Amino acid sequence: MSLDTTDEYLDSAQSHLGAARFCFEHGRNGLAGSEAYFSMIATVNALLLSRDRSSRESHSGVLTNP
Secondary structure, X not given: OOOOOHHHHHHHHHHHHXXXXXXXXXXXXXXXXXXXXXXXXXXXXXXXXXXXXXXXXXHHHHHOOO
16 A cells, blocks of 8 residues: 555554554454554654655665665
8 A cells, every 4th residue: 555645654553553452452462563563664654754755665665765
């Protein structure tokens, strides 16, 4: 999925964070960790866009963004 705006990334981050909380509360800790990770990636992409940097579609792209 390709997101285009900071708001879309922040919405995605919030959605993943809610899913992480739900999974954690229901004993699905592995899934909770995965959802928290995706929330973090979406948050970093929102930050990059807010700083006029291009967003990246993967964690390696976030790590290597100049």
